[in-house]
Amino acid sequence: MRKKKIVSLTVVLSIILVTTMGASGGGKKHYASQAQWAQEKLHEYYWNNEAQMMNNAYPSTPAGEEPLNYWWKAHAVDALVDGYERTGDEAYTERAEELVHSIIERNGSLHNEFYDDMEWLALAALRLYDATGSEEMKDYVLELWADIKTAWWEDDLGGMAWKKDQRYNRNACSSGPASILAARLYERFGDAQDLEWAQKIYEWEKRYLVNPQTGLVADGLVLRDDGTLDVNEAWIFTYNQGTYIGAGVELYRITGDQVYLQDAEKTAAGSLKSMTNEKTGIFLEDGDGDGALFKGILIRYMVELYDAGHNKTLKKAIFRNADALWKGSQKNGLFGQAWGQPAQNPLHLTAQLSGVFLLEAAAKLEAGKPPKPGKQQK
Numbered sequence: 001m002r003k004k005k006i007v008s009l010t011v012v013l014s015i016i017l018v019t020t021m022g023a024s025g026g027g028k029k030h031y032a033s034q035a036q037w038a039q040e041k042l043h044e045y046y047w048n049n050e051a052q053m054m055n056n057a058y059p060s061t062p063a064g065e066e067p068l069n070y071w072w073k074a075h076a077v078d079a080l081v082d083g084y085e086r087t088g089d090e091a092y093t094e095r096a097e098e099l100v101h102s103i104i105e106r107n108g109s110l111h112n113e114f115y116d117d118m119e120w121l122a123l124a125a126l127r128l129y130d131a132t133g134s135e136e137m138k139d140y141v142l143e144l145w146a147d148i149k150t151a152w153w154e155d156d157l158g159g160m161a162w163k164k165d166q167r168y169n170r171n172a173c174s175s176g177p178a179s180i181l182a183a184r185l186y187e188r189f190g191d192a193q194d195l196e197w198a199q200k201i202y203e204w205e206k207r208y209l210v211n212p213q214t215g216l217v218a219d220g221l222v223l224r225d226d227g228t229l230d231v232n233e234a235w236i237f238t239y240n241q242g243t244y245i246g247a248g249v250e251l252y253r254i255t256g257d258q259v260y261l262q263d264a265e266k267t268a269a270g271s272l273k274s275m276t277n278e279k280t281g282i283f284l285e286d287g288d289g290d291g292a293l294f295k296g297i298l299i300r301y302m303v304e305l306y307d308a309g310h311n312k313t314l315k316k317a318i319f320r321n322a323d324a325l326w327k328g329s330q331k332n333g334l335f336g337q338a339w340g341q342p343a344q345n346p347l348h349l350t351a352q353l354s355g356v357f358l359l360e361a362a363a364k365l366e367a368g369k370p371p372k373p374g375k376q377q378k
Helices: 002-023 030-046 070-087 090-107 115-132 135-151 172-189 192-209 238-255 258-274 289-309 312-329 349-367
Strands: 169-171 220-223 229-231
Touching: 030 070, 030 312, 030 349, 070 090, 070 115, 070 289, 070 349, 090 115, 090 135, 115 135, 115 172, 135 172, 169 172, 172 192, 172 238, 192 220, 192 229, 192 238, 238 258, 238 289, 258 289, 258 312, 289 312, 289 349, 312 349
Parallel strands: none
Antiparallel strands: 169 220, 220 229
């Protein structure tokens, strides 16, 4: 059965690619054709048929596939769900389910030592549940959420730990995604405690990690032995801005409270001001490896913010970056760390996924799609 699914997706991608690429370069729905092309290149360059897994890099070597990179693969699930939401083709969700199973098998467990890694998989699996109604995916999400909640510090300071054996760190990377997850669980299943969690985590992050003037989110803080707080304001990463924006949007949709939307708009404006090239408006590099995923995550939640507030500046910024990515990658379909410039091999999966996220985001804005299932404002 798996062989048939693989052939099905390859054929579908190829047919749609051939029939839609002519629309690119300014034609109607040209971002949709570019997103389709991006999905085809992700499949071509990174899918490992034998392992039912995305490879860590292209070109791939056996030694290079040794670490699982659990959270990279969770975002690959997100990329496949993006493809499904755009096309309605179940080949994407079949492959996404196979990938979730492979992550768990390769990891030896559903659970992980990094709280944020589990949050990413839970968010992706919840989107997959939305797409398919799979009770298995729902069960995975709820089991992960039970573990994720143990990250919260039960002291006067509070906050979400980053890693199970480094609980002295309380970080944005484990706060924003957890708040989004809790809010979405409430939206779908109606447990009031999940909404309480979403708001508690959000308010903690806003209080301790968000600069009230710029809206920018610091990486995290450490509570020192002498009782002082050390906030790491030197580390300002795009993905932490994105998940804080995403949490604000989710809570705005649920409560209708404009403060959440205003918070998200401020952080988005701060990100566009400080994290893009001042001349071109293209987002700056975040490095390779983990860092190459960061700005793709920001783009994902900027789309959510646009859906909520219809800020045309965000839409223009996403289209501008998508155009640059397209221009710089047409030769071979590999998306480098610097959008608009040719990629250098070997190229990590993270950089390719960020490019896919960007083109799928542009396609979603181009199509003007309504909020996804489970996201309706209450």
